[in-house]
Amino acid sequence: MDILSMQNVSLSFGSARALDGLSFAVKEGEIFGFLGPSGAGKTTTIKLLTRQLRPGAGEIAVFGVPIARLDSAAYEQIGILSDNSGVYERMTVYENMKLFADLRGLPASRIGEVLEKVGLADAGKRVAKKLSKGMRQRLILAMAVLHRPRLLFLDEPTAALDPATTAAIHRLLREMNDGGTTIFLTTHNMEEADRLCARVAFLNEGRIAETGVPAQLKLKYAKDRVRVLLEDGETLECARNPEAMGALLAGLSGRGIASVHSEEPDLEEIFLQVTGRNLV
Numbered sequence: 445m446d447i448l449s450m451q452n453v454s455l456s457f458g459s460a461r462a463l464d465g466l467s468f469a470v471k472e473g474e475i476f477g478f479l480g481p482s483g484a485g486k487t488t489t490i491k492l493l494t495r496q497l498r499p500g501a502g503e504i505a506v507f508g509v510p511i512a513r514l515d516s517a518a519y520e521q522i523g524i525l526s527d528n529s530g531v532y533e534r535m536t537v538y539e540n541m542k543l544f545a546d547l548r549g550l551p552a553s554r555i556g557e558v559l560e561k562v563g564l565a566d567a568g569k570r571v572a573k574k575l576s577k578g579m580r581q582r583l584i585l586a587m588a589v590l591h592r593p594r595l596l597f598l599d600e601p602t603a604a605l606d607p608a609t610t611a612a613i614h615r616l617l618r619e620m621n622d623g624g625t626t627i628f629l630t631t632h633n634m635e636e637a638d639r640l641c642a643r644v645a646f647l648n649e650g651r652i653a654e655t656g657v658p659a660q661l662k663l664k665y666a667k668d669r670v671r672v673l674l675e676d677g678e679t680l681e682c683a684r685n686p687e688a689m690g691a692l693l694a695g696l697s698g699r700g701i702a703s704v705h706s707e708e709p710d711l712e713e714i715f716l717q718v719t720g721r722n723l724v
Contacts, residue, residue, distance in 0.1 A: 445508055447472040447595055447626045448493060453502030454650075455488060462488045464650040466502070475617070475627040477641035479634065479715065481722070484647045486630035487527055490597050493628070494524055506595070520548070523593030525601055529584045531572045537583055538568035541590065548591045555590070561616045562586045563609050577604045585613065589620060596620065596627045602636060614640060634711035644711065648719040658711060665714045667707040675700030 449469040455462045463485050470476040480486055491497040492504060495511055504511040507518055531540050541555040559565050562582040567575070575583065581604055589596065598617075602610040617640060621627055631637055637644050638658050645655040654661065670689055672680045676699070682688040693701075709717070716722060 445472055446470065446505070447508075448506045448628070449504070450489075450492075451503045453492065453499045453504060455492065455497065455500045462650055463492075463499075466650065466652065468645055468652055468655065470626065470628060472626050473621070473624060474642040475621050475629060475640050477637035477644035478628065478630045478647060479632065479637055479644050479711070480630075480647035481632055485650045486647060487599055489647070490524070490526055490599050490628070490630060494522065494526075494597060496528075520591075521594040523588040523591065523596040524598075525581075525585050525588045526597065526599040529588070531575075531580060531583055531587075533573040534571065536569050536571055537564055537575070540572055540583060541568075541586060544587050544590050550591060558586045558590055561612065561619075563612055578606065578609065581605060582609065582613075589616070592620070592623070593625060596625050598627060598629045600631055600633075601629070602631075602633070610636075634715065638711050646715050646718055648715075648721065654714070654718045661711070661714055662708040665709050665717055667709075669707050670704060671707065672696075672704050673702045675702045 446469040451467050453466040454464055466485075466489065478486055478489060488497065492499055493506065493511070495514070506514055507521070509518070532543070535543070537559070538555065541559065542552065544550075545552060545555055556565070559568060562585055564579065564582055564586065567579060570579075572580070572583065581601070585598075585601055588598075601617075602613055605613065614636075617627060627640075629637070629640065641658060643655065643657055644661070646653045656664070666684070668684045669681050670684045672682070672692065674680070674696070680692060680696075682692040
């Protein structure tokens with residue numbers, strides 16, 4: 445089923461239009477990437493889906509229920525990392541986690557398990573106000589996933605993290621997704637989206653510009669050329685259709701083929717093609 449959906453949702457802040465007739469749906473059990481540059485409306489969308497904001501028009505549903513009718517039990521199944529997520533500055537990493545665990549009735553053993561997975565296993569006694577930006581981000585993520593939410597909202601979850609920690613976070617997210625957690629991920633990092641997401645949507649100026657499976661989008665926007673690298677180092681090109689490729693290969697009798705490549709763009713290049721703008 446659709447675990448969340450928006451239909452013709454619009455929202456303005458004064459005369460500025462943040463979202464303009466936004467419509468999409470996320471299937472239960474998928475990692476859905478909501479992609480776009482800063483100011484495109486990604487964070488605003490998360491705030492609407494978590495009822496931190498109310499739309500000016502349109503319909504929003506979460507767990508198949510209109511968002512205005514969600515009860516407290518439904519919110520207990522949601523985790524969120526957003527730009528306004530915070531920690532208790534004077535408490536240690538472990539104390540922050542323990543507070544959340546106690547509020548949700550979780551065993552203390554779960555704290556160590558999650559801290560290990562986000563790379564904070566040795567930071568339990570550190571006071572939160574002394575954490576680096578990256579460590580703080582990891583602590584907020586740890587609190588968001590502590591209760592194994594059914595639906596997880598992540599707003600730029602690996603911003604300011606080093607490559608090794610980012611890889612560890614990705615492993616955690618895949619593990620959670622394999623366990624049934626649906627993940628709604630906003631990012632301007634197209635490589636991250638390509639690695640994690642089953643489907644992506646490109647958001648531009650408050651509207652969906654394109655949506656689909658990353659691999660299928662790459663084929664859809666691929667250049668209409670195929671490049672053939674021969675074992676002797678020569679490179680040949682032809683149109684990407686059966687007739688042209690057949691003719692080329694037929695003329696290569698006796699010559700070794702090292703590789704055949706279609707010229708497929710990455711998600712960032714596709715975004716540029718679709719919207720005419722860069723992810724900055």
